[in-house]
Amino acid sequence: MTQPPPPPPHQPPPGGGFGPPQDQPPQQPGGGFGPPQPPQPQPQQPPAQPPQPPAYGYPQAPQGAPQTPPPTPPASPGYGYPGQQPGAYGQPQNPYGQPGYGYPQQTVPLHAQSGGPGGGGQKSYTWLVVVAAAVVAIALVIGGVVIARSGDDDGGKDDTASSSGGTGGGDDDNGGGSTTPGKEKVPANPNSRVLFQVPAPKVSDDTTISVSGSWLTDKAYVKSGVSEIVGYDPDKGTELWTIPLPGPVCRAAKHVSEDNLTAVAFEPAKPTKAKPSHGCSQVAAIDLDAGKKLWTKSAEVDGRLIPYDNITLSGGTVAAGGTSGGAAFDLKSGKSLWVPKANDSCYDLGYAGGPKMVAVRKCGSYDQPQLNIQTIDPKTGKVISEYKMAEGVEYASVISTEPLVVAAEAGQSDSIGISDVFSIDNKTGKLRIRISVPGDQYAARCSGVTTIEACTGVVVGNDRLYVETEEHQGGGEYGRTNEIVAFDLATGKQTGQRADAGDRYTITPLRMDGGNVIAYKRPPYNKGGQIVSIDGGSFKETKLLENPAAKTVRDVETRMLPEYAELLYSQGRLYMSARFASELGTEYQKKYHVIAFGRTD
Known part of the structure; x- marks a missing residue:
């Protein structure tokens, strides 16, 4: 497989490139990334090879593009992070003053081991051994009673059973957690190779086009292109089928039905310089296995087509919404199901789907808005419960x-950072707990004000919130790092669980796998990225995939980071793809639409 050529040293980024930008001054208040901080001191001696600079510039949304531009990339990584103190992120303080996460190790005094002054020599040592054995025996008996009780409570289910790959969660002293087994298999060898690459599509100069949407089934990896949706062989990358569209895919549902159907919203015509956007007014259902468009629908308000800012699906219903109105359709037939009730003072911003x-x-009013979070019947639109923010x-x-977990930035209007997370009871609409996750400590972000389901750096599972922390100085002289920590959604308190990225890596949660967290590790300048599974109980990390360290490969990978790209991982294969397409870069900075990795075993 031909690898992408490396860029020349210190080459400035081309206009409209993918990935985060080069280092730049931190944004001022209103940018959603916390207050600017003074620059970090430089080390006296640089490393033998300088760290890989942040990837190249992120494309700007075209003028007149529908509603939500691409998220503003963060400035230099890690600014705004407070000095980490012992016990940061809810890690329990150690009363014995010893480092580490577990219970302090008990030690036997040296004089007791060797028969020191006043000691009984071998007799004292024998006595200690007898006592220790008795303690272990008692512990085993107690442990047996606990296991037996656990078995009685759940009909004989073994709570310690792991998944097929050994990554299932298990209860322990570090916060407990779900024992729901995961499906991802643990490999004997996690090393990967590049399966295939798809070059970036050609677009006109000074044009940025949405290519939002990527999905994975047993039969195909599916990705939106410029005014088309393409199915690829998941291992070889050969094109299996193509669905042409009259205009770009501007919104894509992140959910897929059990029979591999999903939905997209797209423009009715291709952009031109005279009219860069025609409105995201068309909705279609896509069969991801067959490579077919099942139906296309639109809706009108006062004789005008409704432009959609978001689209999702749940319970066999496709719902699309925005500030101009919304509509719901049957996923298989396209039949109109309901439209949201609107009046002069209320309208649906949009919808979230899944379970x-x-x-x-x-x-x-504009000056005094009131947000209501409503759980609704997907077939009728009837409100089941409501919480007033x-x-x-x-x-x-x-x-x-x-x-039901909702993120918001209280007191701000850019909706980029997150200041608070609300855990809500679906059935009653009552607030369970409000959790503070200030942007200067946590790296969770939700892009766009009406996209509704576009959050990164945070996932939910085991009735817990798993959130990525901001970067901070690591243990090495030059390294920076971060963690994933957990909050209990019932109490709002941190559980004490913490997954460290490791020096010079940064870690981002991607999704749940049963009771485990699947996370991506952004690599340092001399290594490839990793996919790890974090046990929901012990928080032990298991490496599932590690990408090649070759610079030509790493240069492409680091332009496809979770904040700015779409990442899909399943059973030893990782797909990283762009959300926007812009004009091609120089011959040394070739852009890619997709890069796919697969394990070598």
Whole structure:
């Protein structure tokens, strides 16, 4: 497989490239990334090879593009992070003053081991051995009683059973957690190779086009292109089928039905310089296995086509919404099911799907908005429960619909950072707990004010919130790192669970796998990225995939980071793809639409 050529040293980024930008001054308040901090001191001696610079510039949204531009990339990584103190992120303080995460090790005094002054020599040592053996025996008996009781409570289910690959969660002294087994297999050899690459599509100069949407089934890896959707062989990358569209895919549902159907919203015509956007007014259902478009629908308000800012699916219903209105359709037939009730003071901003259907409804005046989080019946649109957000919250994003978890930036309007997370009871609409996750400590982000389901750096599972921390100085002289920590969604307190990225790596949660967290590790300048599984109980990390360290490969990978690209991992294969297409770069900075990795075993 031909590898992408490396860029020349210190080459400035081309206009409209993928990935985060080169280092730049931190944004001022309103940018959503926390207050600017003074620059980090430089080490006296640089490393033998300088760290890989942040990847190249992120494309700007075209003028007149529908509603939500690409998220503003962060400035130099890690600014705004407070000095880490012992016990940061809820790690329990160690009363014995010893480092580490577990219970302090007990030691036998030297004089007791060797028969020191006043000691009994061999007699004292024998006595200690007898006592220790008795303690172990008692512990085993107690442990047996606990296991037997656990078995009685759940009909004989073994709570310690792991998944097929040994990554299932298990209860322990570090916060407990779900024992739901994961499906991802642990390899004997996690090393990967490049399966295939798809070059970036050609677009006109000074044009940025949305290519949002990527999905994976047993039969195909599917990715939106420029005014098309393409199915690729998941191992070889050969094109299996293509669905042409009259215009770009501007919104794509992140969920897939059990029979591998999904939905997209697209423009009715291709962009031109005279008219860069025609409105995201068309909705279609896609069969990802067959490579077919099942139907296309649109809706009107006062004789005008509704442009959609978001699209999702739940319970066989496709729902699309935005500030101009919304509509719901049957996923298989395209039959119109319901439209949201709108009046002068209330309208649906949009919807989140998956196990439940949730509407984010905005009421009130421009100066005094009121957001309502509604769990609705996907077939009828009937409201099942409703929670009224606190005043001052103008926009909200849904991290999970079951359990219902909503993120917001209180008092701000850019909806980029997150200041608070709301755990809500689906059935009653009552607030369970409000969790503070300030942007200067945590790296979770929700892009766009009406995309509703576009959050990175945070996932939900085991009735816990798993969130990525901001970068900070690592243990090495030059390294920076971060962690994933967990909050209990019932109490709002940190569980004490913490997964460290490791020196010079940064870690981002991607999704749940049963009771385990699947996470991506951004690599340092001389290594490839990794996919790890974090046990939901012990928080032990298991490496599932490690990409090649070759610079030509790493240069492409680091332009496809989770904040700015779409990452899909399943059973030893990782697919990283762009969200936007822009004009091609120089011959030394060739851009890629997709890069796929697979294990060598």
